[in-house]
Amino acid sequence: MAVNETERRAMARALELAAHGPRGVNPQVGAVILSPDGEILAEGWHHGAGTPHAEVDALSKLAPGAARGATAVVTLEPCNHTGRTGPCAVALIEAGVARVVYALDDPGAVSGGGAERLRDAGVSVDSGEQADAAHALIDGWLTAQRLGRPHITVKWAQSLDGRAAAEDGTSQWITGPVARSDVHRRRAEADAIVVGTGTVLADDPALTARDGDGLYPHQPVPVVIGSRPVPEDAAVHRHPHAPLFYDTRDLHAVVAALHARGIQRVFVEGGPTLASAFLASGLADRVLAYIAPVLLGGSKLALTDIGVPSIDAARRLVVDEWLPLGADLLAIAHPATPLEEGA
Known part of the structure; x- marks a missing residue:
């Protein structure tokens, strides 16, 4: 019927x-x-x-x-x-x-x-x-049922030529206000937002989900991965949720710890090093690549080594949507090969 x-x-x-x-x-x-x-x-x-x-x-x-x-x-x-x-x-x-x-x-x-x-x-x-x-x-719950871990989104912003920053390290702002507003809306849909200590020390982000001048009702728990100490006056300490710190390079251990806390949707928004580490570890269910119509050149690539020694080993993605955001473009994609249990 x-x-x-x-x-x-x-x-x-x-x-x-x-x-x-x-x-x-x-x-x-x-x-x-x-x-x-x-x-x-x-x-x-x-x-x-x-x-x-x-x-x-x-x-x-x-x-x-x-x-x-x-x-x-x-x-x-x-x-x-x-x-x-x-x-x-x-x-x-x-x-x-x-x-x-x-x-x-x-x-x-x-x-x-x-x-x-x-x-x-x-x-x-x-x-x-x-x-x-x-x-x-319920993608977070479904991933937890299938893989025993949270659903993980890896996000980055890049220039048209694949750079995350200018040669002097400055990166604010590659994308425009419409794209940045979209990022905050997606942050608000996550249970946790993950960055590395390098991002915290370089940019001092609040890691909140902002709706204009205010905050979204739902805020992701801030998670900081890395061994370098974070200053007590860092903005992340003023987040509505107490930040979680993990002094380890073992991303699977971090993800397992977040899963044990009931966190089902993770939004990875660190710099190139952390984004690349999640991708290399097979811990990316979705990719959000915000692409700005600007050329930067230089060595500050949006991604570094993700474990692809040759073209045969390329991480193939399926683009679910190309979304125009003002002058920028968002590519929403997922792995072409489904991630397996225990990956």
Whole structure:
């Protein structure tokens, strides 16, 4: 049975609801219950670990029997296991729901399989509706499920000829205000922002996500990697969150420590050395390259050694979007070869 326009609108609404939920060990999920006539009967979302899942949250707002023959539109496949809450697939079956439309399959070995359970009970099931939007919403959680670490975005700004700074080291500002505003918006979507001590000592960044003259409500936790001491009066110490310092070159250890703290989205915004180290370590799920129409020449490359000895070993990327930002251009890309578990 094909997904109809009413169900598509309901999925868009479910994605809006999902965004209300907190990011953490559980995914953000939204649900909309539609009557057989396509009217919205109830809405719900997952409010955090230990609380009812989105489907159950929505069903709880209905009188017993009110969902019989209804359609449940959910951003993630209804779960099929008992944790701190019961299986959502069973809750939907017991409520008499006749049809389920969901965006993404649950990748969990234990929690997955809800769709099969629903079908076995005679429920009509369709998947994949607005999957890209749902994936973008919970990419951190999905990466954590697949790789056991946060989703990592590596960002840099460069001149058209691939330089991150002029020969004297100055780099403010290669890109224009529209591009810089875009960076801050993306910072606000991350759980942590990572730089090296070199960037802190050279630029004294606040590492906040600024919205004009103010701050975004959500601020990423500042993370500084490196062995050089950071002055007590550095701007990073005035961040709304206490900074985390890691005196190590082992990026896998840093990423594991962040994962243990419940951090799911990491935004790497250090200089060429740190960006290159993350890329060389295979720790980049997404690349953001802000390209300015300016030529600098010289030796201050945007990337250094990333472990590519020959063209055959090039790190191939797939560009998801070329986004004009004022006079600048943003390339949004991901690795052409999927990163494997344990990479």
